[in-house]
Amino acid sequence: MAQVGRGIPRLEARSKVTGRAEYTHNLRLPGMLYAKVFRSTVPHGRIVRIDTSAAAALPGVERVVTGEDIRKVIPEPYYGPAFHDQPILALDKVRHVGEPVAAVVAADPHVAEQAVQLIEAEYEELPAVYDEVEAMTSQAIVHEVLKPAGTFADLKHLAGKTGTNVALDFHLTRGDTDKAFAGADHVFEHTFRSQQALHLAFEPFVAVAEPGDGMVTVHTSNQTPSFVRMEIARLLGWQENQVRVKVPLLGGGFGAKVYVKLEPLVVALALIVRRPVKVALTMEEQFYMITKHPTTFRIKSGVTKDGKITARECEVHWNGGAYADIGPRVCQKSGFTAPGPYDIDHIKIDSYELYTNRTPCGALRGFGIPQLVWAYECHTDIIARELGIDPVEMRRKNILREGRPQATGTKMKDAAIEQVLDALAEQMPWSKPFDRGTGVIRRGRGIAIGFKASISPTTSVAIVNVSADGSASLNMATTDMGQGSDTIMAQIVAEVLDIQAEHVRVMHTDTDITPYDMGTLGSRSTFHMGHAVRLAAEDAKAKLAALAAEAGLPPGTNYPPSEIFVKRYGMRAGNVIGSGTYIPTYQSPDKTTGMSENVTPFWMIGGTGAEIEVDTETGKVRVTRLVNVADCGTPINPRIATTQLSGGATMALGFTLFEDMVLDGGQVTNASLADYKIPGMHDIPPMYNELVDAKQSNGPFGAKGLGESATFGVSPAIANALDDAVGIRLTDLPMTPEAVLRALRAKEGRPLEDDA
């Protein structure tokens, strides 16, 4: 029976409904201590004095540790995937409110927490900068010297740079935009902004380090265990094989738990106290760890009178917060798609990653794409309305078709953009008349489409181990954080080996036995690890055939593996171990022009249609229907794939309508679930989900990534529906009732008093 394409339940389903699923959150080890973190109360300042004496004197406190103490076990305690800019505990300076400054270790977490309250720190406050555009020219400099990690070639030129907050500038030029604007019938220019928001995984960040004999084991809720191993080894000056990283299931990730987060701290503390140490953040503390980039995106288009876009200029400022994390990659990898999935001859992109004195910003379900789609799909809709062209027609006229070059010059392949657009139009249904209402409640509808390149070039390695009874285990470091990777990878193994997917055992990451994977991020696993798993299973299959030949079995005979082992080894014994490594081909964008003939192995396409009701007296927007369409090639598990669609769209709905980290003088004023609301049962509109019938020809069994695709279009589709309903255009996220009401009242010529 075909295993790929089956909509089977998640392999770990039973453990999840019984409460017995294994998360790092649950982990307790003999002799384990707990650490709590003392955090900065100022957004930018020099550390004058840290007084830990009262904390250290509290009965039950094992140790109080500051940044200087960390140096005793890690002399250069700066980490990060793109820049080595983040100290394990603050050294000399603090750069954002909530930055870890000291840690208290105790056997009782309540004692550690109480001791944290007894620490006193004095800072000499420095001018701070919070806005990404101001950060370009601000006198407030977040980092005195830039320290690129050396991992990425396009960051090398920033090494040693001083007096700047720019952590990467990416530029792309194709054709001549100035000339094209001059010759265009119309030129439109708008600026859109998006807010700081966060992942808010329900299993908050948690890690445990366990010192061993010449090694250390890190148990962590992390999406990139192989990177954790490399980065901890680098910090300690050890070999990779002295660092063991174990990752069970994750209680949500969404891009928060990529690269290293708590791991350097727990390792340093465990090595200092020589006992296992656990750090488990509270929900509030998650607001000081990693967030979604706020952005300012100025977009300008030249258009013919019949709606063909001839030129587009994109200037994107990404607010990276106090530490780079993976922000520079967001700036570049997403930056080159800023003009949208449109066929435009003349393009100019300037994308800037900025340091500011906010909580660091990284990857959040879309790696920057939702911020871009927010701008280009609102902009595209405004143009259509101004020119009196139907928004679906406007897009159909301009979309990138197969074989046409994207902004980088890479020719589109297996990107079902038009199919997604058609499916949206059909399911809305766009051609049918739509009742916009007349009274207090007005109705509107809107659509948006977006696309994303994969993170390239990245590597995945997998091992398939067939035991003598014929049962198969899969060793891989892909992290299952709810997206269903364990299940679909088991389906791939089962398909190749012709067994039942439910009978494949998927090992959770233990870097002592699971090989390298770049990370569970950017919707890359199905494609990259999917290939590695396929190759490993094919290798195992070939080795089984070789074993059968060694055993003297005639080729082509259909012996079950268990009999092959017995025939070859005279008893039930032995293993067959297949391995597979996958890296796609790639050409990095040219340093000056940004051009590349092969910038990504595949494109993800996502589109959203929204129907809304607006209460014109209160400004409240109610989404009455959401249509989510994506191209994920041919899904390995259609049921799990569909839940990724509705889940991604709902998360984006929160970012569209209400989620917002509110900053006041650098302080987050709503750092709790009481004040930062996320979508609940009552916020979910009726949804229609569709995966278009497509095939990724270079993908494993025709499949490609999906986890982020449903997030792309939600915000602009709702903004476009709002314009359709009441004729107002919001350019900032989120679109709260207050923002809608202010715009409505301004349009009516009777602005709210404080807007007047």
Place this chain on the structure above:
Amino acid sequence: MSVARTIHFTLNGRKVSTEIEPHHNLVELLQRFDLFGARESCGQGLCGCCTAVVDGQPVSGCLYFAVMVDGKSVTTVEAFDADGALSKVQQAFIDHGAFQCGFCTPGFVLMTHQLLQDKPNPSDDDIRDYLSGNLCRCAAYPEIIAAVKAAARAGR
């Protein structure tokens, strides 16, 4: 930090006792018995991940002092498959894929049991009402609603 006292209560049908300090919450108490289905997440009684049932009443374990269960009866998600078989609610959650990461799932399972005990044939509004105190960041809400309906049809 403070004075421990001994409490006696019924945990998933079994009489137990332990020493507990006054500041410990119900989640910490349950962890002492190696029960990890109730999980502290938001710490404010808003997400529902820490749901447990005390004397028939669902409570937020993160806000419920452990000493308050003295003499009472506590039920956790681990009670439902104590005999090795899943409850109909649990089976329906699996059949309908009503979770992704699974971290919030025990809370939803407990509240669905509570709902179907109070209202064996719940309306859509009943479902949303009973489950509005449980949040799912993966947003498996449509699948959860389908699972609750299926469980109701199957009779819990």
